[in-house]
Amino acid sequence: MQKIKIGFLPLYIKLYDDTSPELRPRLEKFYEQMADALEKRGLEVIRTPFCRIEPEFRKAVAEYEAQNAVCIVTLHMAYSPSLESAEALLQTELPVVVLDTTMTYAFGPDQDPDEIDYNHGIHGVMDFCNLLKRGGKPYAVAAGHWEHSDVLEQTVCCVRAAAAARAVRGSRVGVFGGCFQGMGDFQVTPQELAERFGAELIEASADEMREYTRSVTEEEIEAEICADRERFRFPEPIEDGVYRANTRACLAIRKWIEAKKLDAFTVNFLKACPAYGIDTMPFLEACKAMTRGIGYAGEGDALDAMLAGALIRTFEMASFVEIFCPDWKDDRLFLSHMGEMNYRTADGTPEIRMRSSNYTDSVMPMAGYACYRPGRAVYANVYRDETGYCLLASAVEMQQITDDKNFDSVIRGWMKPRIPVKDFLRKLSEHGATHHSLLIYDAEPEQLLYFASLLHMKGYII
Structure with missing residues (x-):
């Protein structure tokens, strides 16, 4: 994953430099410590001298813009009067993430009162955020002690959300086979x-896909099959001709992705057949592409393919998903799809198997099946209501599954929402959620709402 570049803005007050210059060395050391901590978590950090008055803030922001930062992360080193910084932050197009932390963990009655000078930035944060809110600037806040909470990880996730919103702009989304006829919830026009x-x-x-198919060489097919043998399990034999036809289809799609410089793509499986220029449905390439950071969604869904690509490239552990069946007994939901998932989200090595059914006259498709890995995640759904685009986000737990032998030829996962399934499903459909969704591991709903706000979508948490 490419490092995300941020401008790291330290907010301070000139009054303290004029009256108590001895405070600066310790505060500057803390700023550098936080910059190092963010770098260790995968960010590229543009450092800045302490900013106290409006011209200094404007200069810092201009530097971040010139260096093509993705967003600005602020850190209040002390109280900082908001009118000194607000205009520069309101006028820039760069998103803002507020890191709300202080150097000292405990501040009870036994603390040295001199520590006030080094730990009172939080009311500066309140002053600053009030003006951002009044000015209509979307921003995210991560709060907590830098050493005794996950505030730095949450800050990085907010930065990733900002980077994902930026990645949407300029996305190139490929569509093969159009949309599944009659499937209306996610359809979007090119305009x-x-x-x-x-x-x-x-x-x-x-005709275009037929040319890509013809251009695939036997040597390329053989190399891809050899690579598959290294990265997947094969619990049962697959006929050589079928495997080669599936691989040719996958490589044709890959050539299309590369030739058109696509950031995401979608395939209508009903058109993935020789009549439309391809041997069969390229399930494996859909999965492999997601592991490379290319977005995907099924059935001609360009909208979710685009969003999946942006989120996969920034959060990495994300995938296109679909709720299939409710498990009323154990109060959880079964996630699946025909044969597509981001293998980075798989629990273990995918198993290559033939599909048990086909909907066209193509060669029988094959897919790499796996279960979604256990852990906390956010289930996200982008939909349109009568006012425009909206995003729903819900904290969920993907469950540890050990007894899924019955499902070894199925993409599978069992998702447990924080609220009862009956209420979760009711709320989804009351909002008008679509049947295609996204799953983002190691994120929080608030970070997805920040992503939504940067794309001017309304956001809701279930």
């Missing part, structure tokens, strides 16, 4: 995708 999200929809014709 709407361009005007609303700044993304370009690129459709592939059957």
